[in-house]
Amino acid sequence: MANISITVNGKPRTAAVEPRLLLVHFLREQLNLTGTHVGCDTSQCGACTVLVDGRSAKSCTIFAVQADGSDVTTIEGLAAADGQLHPMQVGFWEEHGLQCGYCTPGMILSAVELLNDNPSPTEQEIRHGLDGNFCRCTGYQHIVNAVQHAANKSQG
Amino acid sequence: MAVSPVLPKLVGQRIKRREDPRLIQGRATYVDDIKIVDMQHVAFARSDVAHGRIRSIETSAAAAMPGVEAVFTGAQIAEFVEPMPIGTPGPSPDHRPVAVDIVRYVGEPVAVVVASDRYLARDAADAIVLDYETLPAVVDPEQAMIGEPAVLHADFPNNLAVSLVPSGTGVSVDLQTVDDTAINKAFAEAEVVVSQRMENQRLAPTAMEPRGVVAHFEPGKETMTIWSSTQNPHILRTFIAAMTGLGQDQVRAIAPEVGGGFGAKINIYGEEYVVAALSKRLGLPIKWIEDRSEAFLATTHGRDILGYVDIAATRDGKVVGLKLRLIADVGAYNMLLTAAIPTLTTLMANATYDIPAIRTTLTEVFTNKTPTDAYRGAGRPEATYFVERAMDMLARELGMDPADLRRKNFIKPDQFPYATQMGAVYDSGDYERALDLALTNAGWAELKQQRDAAKAEGRLVGLGLAMYVEVCGLGPSSTLPTGGWEHAQVTIERDGRVSATTGASPHGQGNETTFAQMLADQFGVPIEHITIHHGDTSVVKQGIGTFGSRSQAVGGTVLHMAGAKVKAKMAKFAAAIIEAHEDDLIFEDGVIAVKGSPGSGKSFAEVAAYAYRPVPLPEGLDPGLSDEAFFEPANNTYPFGCHISMLEIDRDTGEPTLLKLVAVDDAGNLVNPLIVEGQIHGGLAQGIGQAMIEEFRYGDDGQPLTATFMDYAIPRAADFPRFELDNTVTPTPVNPLGAKGVGEAGTLGSTPCIVAAAVDALSEFGITHIDMMLRPEKLWRIIHGGQS
Numbered sequence: 001m002a003n004i005s006i007t008v009n010g011k012p013r014t015a016a017v018e019p020r021l022l023l024v025h026f027l028r029e030q031l032n033l034t035g036t037h038v039g040c041d042t043s044q045c046g047a048c049t050v051l052v053d054g055r056s057a058k059s060c061t062i063f064a065v066q067a068d069g070s071d072v073t074t075i076e077g078l079a080a081a082d083g084q085l086h087p088m089q090v091g092f093w094e095e096h097g098l099q100c101g102y103c104t105p106g107m108i109l110s111a112v113e114l115l116n117d118n119p120s121p122t123e124q125e126i127r128h129g130l131d132g133n134f135c136r137c138t139g140y141q142h143i144v145n146a147v148q149h150a151a152n153k154s155q156g
Numbered sequence: 157m158a159v160s161p162v163l164p165k166l167v168g169q170r171i172k173r174r175e176d177p178r179l180i181q182g183r184a185t186y187v188d189d190i191k192i193v194d195m196q197h198v199a200f201a202r203s204d205v206a207h208g209r210i211r212s213i214e215t216s217a218a219a220a221m222p223g224v225e226a227v228f229t230g231a232q233i234a235e236f237v238e239p240m241p242i243g244t245p246g247p248s249p250d251h252r253p254v255a256v257d258i259v260r261y262v263g264e265p266v267a268v269v270v271a272s273d274r275y276l277a278r279d280a281a282d283a284i285v286l287d288y289e290t291l292p293a294v295v296d297p298e299q300a301m302i303g304e305p306a307v308l309h310a311d312f313p314n315n316l317a318v319s320l321v322p323s324g325t326g327v328s329v330d331l332q333t334v335d336d337t338a339i340n341k342a343f344a345e346a347e348v349v350v351s352q353r354m355e356n357q358r359l360a361p362t363a364m365e366p367r368g369v370v371a372h373f374e375p376g377k378e379t380m381t382i383w384s385s386t387q388n389p390h391i392l393r394t395f396i397a398a399m400t401g402l403g404q405d406q407v408r409a410i411a412p413e414v415g416g417g418f419g420a421k422i423n424i425y426g427e428e429y430v431v432a433a434l435s436k437r438l439g440l441p442i443k444w445i446e447d448r449s450e451a452f453l454a455t456t457h458g459r460d461i462l463g464y465v466d467i468a469a470t471r472d473g474k475v476v477g478l479k480l481r482l483i484a485d486v487g488a489y490n491m492l493l494t495a496a497i498p499t500l501t502t503l504m505a506n507a508t509y510d511i512p513a514i515r516t517t518l519t520e521v522f523t524n525k526t527p528t529d530a531y532r533g534a535g536r537p538e539a540t541y542f543v544e545r546a547m548d549m550l551a552r553e554l555g556m557d558p559a560d561l562r563r564k565n566f567i568k569p570d571q572f573p574y575a576t577q578m579g580a581v582y583d584s585g586d587y588e589r590a591l592d593l594a595l596t597n598a599g600w601a602e603l604k605q606q607r608d609a610a611k612a613e614g615r616l617v618g619l620g621l622a623m624y625v626e627v628c629g630l631g632p633s634s635t636l637p638t639g640g641w642e643h644a645q646v647t648i649e650r651d652g653r654v655s656a657t658t659g660a661s662p663h664g665q666g667n668e669t670t671f672a673q674m675l676a677d678q679f680g681v682p683i684e685h686i687t688i689h690h691g692d693t694s695v696v697k698q699g700i701g702t703f704g705s706r707s708q709a710v711g712g713t714v715l716h717m718a719g720a721k722v723k724a725k726m727a728k729f730a731a732a733i734i735e736a737h738e739d740d741l742i743f744e745d746g747v748i749a750v751k752g753s754p755g756s757g758k759s760f761a762e763v764a765a766y767a768y769r770p771v772p773l774p775e776g777l778d779p780g781l782s783d784e785a786f787f788e789p790a791n792n793t794y795p796f797g798c799h800i801s802m803l804e805i806d807r808d809t810g811e812p813t814l815l816k817l818v819a820v821d822d823a824g825n826l827v828n829p830l831i832v833e834g835q836i837h838g839g840l841a842q843g844i845g846q847a848m849i850e851e852f853r854y855g856d857d858g859q860p861l862t863a864t865f866m867d868y869a870i871p872r873a874a875d876f877p878r879f880e881l882d883n884t885v886t887p888t889p890v891n892p893l894g895a896k897g898v899g900e901a902g903t904l905g906s907t908p909c910i911v912a913a914a915v916d917a918l919s920e921f922g923i924t925h926i927d928m929m930l931r932p933e934k935l936w937r938i939i940h941g942g943q944s
Contacts, residue, residue, distance in 0.1 A: 018275070020275070021275075025274075028188075028189075032191075033182070034182070034185075034186075034188070034189035035181070035182015035183065035184075036182070037186070037188075037364075037365070037415070038188070039364045039365070039366070039448065040448035040864070040865050041447050041448050041449055041864075042448070042449075042864045042865055042866050044864075044865035044866060045364065045448070045865060047364060074182065075180075075181065075182035076181065076182045076183075078181075079181060085180070085181075089180040089181065092176070092180050093172055093173070093176045093177070093180055094172055096172065096173060096830050096831065096833075096834050098176060098179055098180065099416075099664035099665070099666070099834055099838065100363070100364065100365065100413075100414065100415045100416040100663055100664030101175070101176075101178075101179030101180075101184055101413065101415065101664070102186065102363075102364040102365040102415030102416060103364045104179050104180060105180075105182050108180065123878070124874070126873070127872075127873040127874040127876075128873075128874050130872070130873045130874075131872055131873070131874060133873075134364060134865070134870055134872065135364065135873075136362055136363060136364050136416050136418070136838070136841075136842075136870060137364075137416055137664050137834075137838045138834055138837055138838055138841070139834075139837030139838050139839075139840055139841035139871075139876065139879065139902075140837075140841070140871075140872075140873040140876060141837050141876070141878060141879055142833075142834055142837065143873065144873065144878075
């Protein structure tokens with residue numbers, strides 16, 4: 001077992017974990033943060049995307065021990081402390097950017113990083129920026145609208 | 157003087173979804189999010205050969221691992237778990253949830269491990285040593301039909317599950333008499349005949365949430381709760397009860413948040429049987445969650461129908477006959493609805509056309525592949541593809557505009573209800589209106605000029621057009637082994653809020669929103685005062701489920717019916733305290749009042765409270781405000797539409813790019829156009845995926861070649877242009893809402909219209925058809941004549 005200290009959604013967490021424990025399972029099984037989903041086992045689908053030190057990361061592809069000392073944000077930690085939704089969450093709600101919702105947490109966090117890097121992306125930049133996140137329900141058009149909605153609000 | 161209501165009418169409005177707050181904050185509960193004290197985890201050891209006889213299964217090392225509760229081979233499982241259920245008539249091979257003696261596809265379960273932790277269960281499953289005598293793999297369905305190179309099931313010679321079943325013109329309803337006169341005459345006298353072999357390739361449905369099951373049998377209480385990522389918890393309950401020997405009253409099935417289904421979560425799966433049976437046997441809660449690598453092998457596949465199509469016409473473009481010989485590669489076993497899916501292809505062979513003679517024959521063949529079952533559209537996209545490709549080829553042969561050929565052959569609005577050659581009765585339609593709107597929206601004439609200009613520059617640009625009609629709102633109970641009705645209950649609570657249950661268990665369709673919109677209008681209350689319950693058989697008394705684009709047409713209808721019953725009773729209570737006649741009352745803005753004098757009314761909550769403490773009790777009334785309804789549809793519904801695409805193929809690389817997709821869909825009356833758009837977008841994405849990048853492939857040895865997202869391409873955001881949607885509204889007379897259903901529509905028109913565009917783009921090379929998917933290598937070989 002290895003001892004790790006990770007700040008998750010602003011709270012310091014320490015645990016003794018198996019070295020092979022994936023970060024996503026640490027979050028889901030040990031911290032009960034089940035908003036982060038597992039959609040594949042080959043790092044394609046992006047359902048498990050979280051922010052590690054502000055950068056998007058597929059939490060099924062890193063071990064919990066690799067995240068030792070880092071600052072992790074999951075979908076549960078995206079809204080403000082007073083419960084006010086993040087503009088990207090608002091965008092997905094307003095623009096019907098989700099159906100079954102399974103890809104949504106990862107999609108939202110990837111989109112957050114996308115706008116952090118490029119606050120006013122073109123439609124093509126949004127589409128390419130979400131290359132690492134699969135959605136089987138929406139055909140992506142309303143997801144693009146959601147990201148544009150968030151970008152416009154952030155600009156506004 | 158009429159006062160306009162404060163609360164806006166919500167039906168027909170693009171309101172945002174009520175499901176979303178939990179989903180965008182990570183607060184929803186999917187099956188894998190469920191935890192129970194002492195819960196054990198199951199992992200399956202699966203066959204890694206396509207066809208083999210099990211020589212030995214060595215489980216002792218696995219059983220000795222710390223944390224392992226139990227290990228079972230298929231033979232041991234067979235001692236206490238029933239064979240898998242089949243929902244279709246006709247013979248089917250014995251299908252065990254865990255293989256006994258013979259394995260018939262890669263991924264078939266061969267042993268089961270129960271352990272205290274998911275990682276340990278996987279470790280132990282990997283420690284099971286399997287030894288097989290490898291048997292020849294049956295991969296090609298046409299070879300399989302002659303029994304080569306092997307036979308999967310001894311009772312099914314030549315691997316034929318169903319052989320050459322005819323339907324259409326001259327075939328009696330009982331299939332006993334077949335008269336070829338009309339179809340032969342049509343082809344003998346035709347001026348033009350076009351024939352083509354077409355593949356509608358095998359696909360993996362790939363809902364983003366893989367399947368999962370948690371079963372919790374509670375000894376002493378003798379009750380079973382089973383959570384499953386399913387489209388139809390009530391059907392699951394029926395089968396789990398029968399399999400475990402419990403009564404349906406003792407089994408509670410729950411579809412919690414379900415991360416997509418697309419038809420593949422209708423089936424009752426072996427993992428559901430095994431997990432439930434193990435929980436009962438061991439007296440422990442047990443969880444199994446499917447890996448994506450398992451999902452590609454163990455969750456049913458879709459499509460995989462080969463079509464030999466012949467279309468006969470006059471020189472001026474009147475279609476006089478159609479022949480469709482179908483060979484469905486159903487994989488290794490019949491699942492719940494496997495055998496029925498291709499019959500929906502034959503059912504829809506008439507497409508949108510008034511064709512005087514049609515003959516289809518259907519053969520279903522077993523191969524050493526994952527079994528097929530429903531996948532979005534389920535048989536209708538295949539029918540649309542075969543007929544629309546044939547129409548496109550005919551137009552090319554005749555030198556006609558593809559729109560003009562369609563127009564000449566449409567079933568006309570005054571012909572509805574229209575009894576097809578295939579035994580369907582189309583409810584309503586105006587196909588020419590949808591075609592005209594699509595042509596206008598696309599700018600068909602200008603698009604042709606753009607295409608011609610691009611071609612003049614040496615670019616490979618093509619246009620495609622396709623019509624579709626599908627069968628939705630499933631359906632009359634005579635057509636479904638589960639029954640085809642739906643159930644709803646509406647309760648006005650003591651505080652005036654509204655609870656409703658629906659048997660149409662959603663998995664992304666937004667029923668919590670659309671159904672609440674309907675009730676808000678029906679009762680004149682704010683939508684915030686309404687809760688829609690679904691997915692739990694202890695809360696929702698009866699139900700069928702969500703498939704076949706039935707939520708609105710069947711589930712919405714019955715909700716409205718249950719609401720009307722409660723409203724009628726509530727009006728009687730209101731009439732008693734307002735001292736008015738119940739027929740004069742209107743429900744608006746949270747008040748029940750005499751029409752035209754809102755000041756006369758009582759608040760909705762006051763009337764509700766009175767109904768639960770009725771002092772005095774009005775004569776002829778019982779207390780309370782709750783009622784239920786069942787709705788049995790008299791017919792299916794038949795939505796339709798027209799899709800147009802523009803596609804460019806890179807001359808140097810063969811890579812296709814979809815430039816434009818225009819869709820006009822007619823689903824009858826709509827409750828929430830925003831949600832409808834989302835449904836169409838999603839269907840388009842899956843149809844375009846099939847046309848352009850998706851194909852589940854096997855090697856000659858039956859090994860899957862595309863069993864991860866690295867090899868199986870599902871569309872990404874950058875694969876699509878912005879879809880251009882519009883709709884016409886032709887209500888159905890089948891239900892009082894006039895709603896037809898929309899969940900599958902997008903998968904129908906998109907495949908033929910995109911392949912037509914690819915053929916059009918490559919017309920200079922003399923080709924008339926390309927099989928899906930449009931792999932760049934395939935297109936490059938057409939462009940470069942096979943030279944490397």
